[in-house]
Amino acid sequence: MSVENTAHTAILGAGITGLSVAHSLRTASQDNRQQSFHLIESGDQVGGALQxxxxxxxxxxxxxxxxxIKDKRVARMLDDIGLGEAESxxxxxxxxxxxxxxEKRYIVQDGQPHAMPASPLGMLRTPLFSFMGKLRFGLEPFIGKYKGREQGRGEESFADFVRRRLGPDMLASAAGPFVSGIYAGDPENLSVRHAFPRLWNLEHNYRSFIIGALVLQFGGGNNPHRLAPSRMLSFRSGMHAMPDAIANHLPDDSLKLQCQVNSIEPTLENDISGWALSWTDASGNQQTGHYRQLVIAVPHHRLCSLPLPASVITELAPLTELxxxxxxxxxxxxxxxxxxxxxxxxxxxxxxxxxxxxxxxxxxxxxxxxxxxxxxxxxxxxxxxxxxxxxxxxxxxxxxxxxxxxxxxxxxxxxxxxxxxSHAIPQYGLDYQNVLDALAACESKHPGLHLAGNYRGGISVGDCIVNGLELGNSLL
Ligand SMILES: Cc1cc2nc3c(=O)[nH]c(=O)nc-3n(C[C@H](O)[C@H](O)[C@H](O)COP(=O)(O)OP(=O)(O)OC[C@H]3O[C@@H](n4cnc5c(N)ncnc54)[C@H](O)[C@@H]3O)c2cc1C
Missing domain, CATH: 3.90.660.20 (Protoporphyrinogen oxidase, mitochondrial; domain 2)
Known part of the structure; x- marks a missing residue:
């Protein structure tokens, strides 16, 4: 049996990014800004990494x-899906x-977990940094900005950034372990500008990140979405509660699980570009769909396995090699x-x-x-x-x-x-700008195509939500 579908947007991949795009389209539909969509997932449940x-x-x-949670848009989405902190x-x-x-975090040194200092006095007393390392840390506000990019020396790695601003002790005893915790990555190979843009911006905007952090702490900065103080959340039944709740609030029949996408082709009808998809659904039926917009929110290492036009796969080579x-x-x-x-x-x-x-x-x-x-x-x-x-x-x-x-x-x-x-976290390496350029070039060549996921704009769950919501809004 073959079934024909039409909707404005198709979203491939119901991880937290694809779900956030769907959530923003759903919210717009409630405001009477008509936005029909299909969220097409290959697995038997939503959430991707959130299980x-x-x-x-x-x-x-x-x-x-x-x-x-450090962004008001994320807090608002949690309220919308009944997972907010509101007393009601x-x-x-x-x-x-x-x-x-x-709030207390330990770093292991010489086989012993030591608490990370949480105050200036704690900093003076901790065995995690040598005496010289502590003195070097105090010089941070006096260190100038990185000029290497202007001088053609390319991206600065996170390790070089920390060594330059805070000294080698801080890299070995705090910043390095911190990179393992977030990216499972190698600080020598991550671009500070792309992997830690907030830190990089502190240097860029305030010359010193100690000064910048203090300015932001006391209400400075101009990010209207910033939620202060930020909070760390989970859910009684675990992180999967969040994708589940987003999915439960989507319109009937918009979510399609266990689908195998068989073809993805650009279309042009009456000068209007779009995308035609065909897939096999969970019952083995053949489905086709016609869409104005196509959002691809599958992991970057799965892009090559999608039946995309060969030109798209070629253009995305820098991404698939990440x-x-x-x-x-x-x-x-x-x-x-x-x-x-x-x-x-x-x-x-x-x-x-x-x-x-x-x-x-x-x-x-x-x-x-x-x-x-x-x-x-x-x-x-x-x-x-x-x-x-x-x-x-x-x-x-x-x-x-x-x-x-x-x-x-x-x-x-x-x-x-x-x-x-097998492919846990994409690494925003020293040549990551090539990836961003390739994504932008591919999207501009193929009208209606949008590429989203943790390989673009941040790997954290919070970043994926903000990027997904923003992309959804841009489709309206
Ligand atoms: C071990 C681990 C620990 C982490 N810890 C944290 C943490 O503590 N805090 C934090 O903020 N972040 C953490 N992260 C990062 C964060 O979880 C991810 O970056 C984020 O969840 C990625 O979401 P996504 O939607 O972009 O991708 P994914 O979650 O990978 O979702 C992609 C979806 O696409 C689907 N898909 C794949 N192929 C197809 C196809 N052909 N057709 C249709 N659908 C397809 C997949 O089944 C999946 O549902 C962690 C990640 C890992 C792996």
Missing amino acids: STRRDGYLAEHGPNSIL HAALHESLVARKEA EAPPVTSLVLGFKREDITHPLDGFGMLIKQAENSPLLGVLFSSSMFDERAPEGHVTLTCMMGGSIHPEYAENDDQVVLDELDRLLGVTGAPTFRHRTAW
Whole structure:
């Protein structure tokens, strides 16, 4: 059987980016700005990297454990889908704000987790930085801007940026581990301008990021969308609650799961360009659709497997070649009494010099309630990444031995859940500008084509939502 569909927009991929595009089109339809759309997903559920498993009283996040809300548009979307923090929702909604203790973060040095200093006095006392390293840090406001791009020396890496502004100690003991935690990346190969644009802008706009951070902290800056203070959230049933809630608010029949896209072709009728798609639906029926706009929100490493015109695939070569290392997330449950460390924080990141088989460990049950049964705790261990991709294949015993060394974990795990991501996080490397240029050129050559996802405009869940909402708005 063949079924014909028409709508204004087709969105391929129902990860958080594609869902956010759909959400903004749905909101516009409610305002009577007619925007019909189909959201076409190959998997049997929405959410992409945002998947959660609840079992035996534990909650395992397969991908992100939390979302940092620092933009009013994200907070508004959560309100719209019934997951906001507004009191009227309190009985119904699932939203969980991270516990106060989650503000504490540990860095492992010489086999010991040390709390990151949270005050100037803490900075003076911490063993994480040498005496000279602390002095060097104090010079930051006096360091000039990077002039290398104007002088033809190209992009500055995150590592060079931190070494130049704060000194090598800060890179080894704080900034490097921080890059492992966010990008699972190599600080020497990430472009500071693209991977950490807010940090780069502080230097660019205020000459010093200590001065810039202080200006923003005390109400300066001109971003009307900024939500201050920002908050870290998750949900009772896990991060998957968010994509689920967005999907539940979409118009009937707009979401199409388990679809295999068979062809994607540009069309031109009466001088109006568009896109014709055909796919096999979950029941094995052949479907076709005609659209004015086509948003592709699948992961960048899956773009080549889409039946796109050959010219599009060629134009997108810089994107499809973007590195995205493997990362494995191993969630382990333990009896509380089997761990010596107080687990009083967000988690620990590990300095590269430690040669650890882990990138870091999140103290998941210390961050949010309902992550482990009474008397038990949940740890989420991340391994792999750009520097040691092979560690993504570490077996559980390697992880258990390391947890024993660093946290004093003795008993056997009472829960295990393992997720392997073959292409976890796209790395915004030193030649990333070529990727952005290729995306822009491809879109301008193919009217109605839009490319979105965590490979463009930020990898965090919050950035993906903002970019998706903005793209949706631009289609109106
Ligand atoms: C292990 C891990 C931990 C992370 N931790 C955090 C964190 O703590 N905080 C944070 O902010 N971010 C975190 N991130 C990053 C963040 O989760 C991702 O960047 C973001 O979720 C990506 O969303 P997306 O919609 O762009 O892509 P995806 O989530 O990859 O979604 C793409 C969708 O496209 C679908 N698709 C693929 N091929 C096709 C096709 N041919 N046709 C139709 N559909 C298709 C997929 O099934 C998927 O549903 C983490 C990521 C990982 C992997």
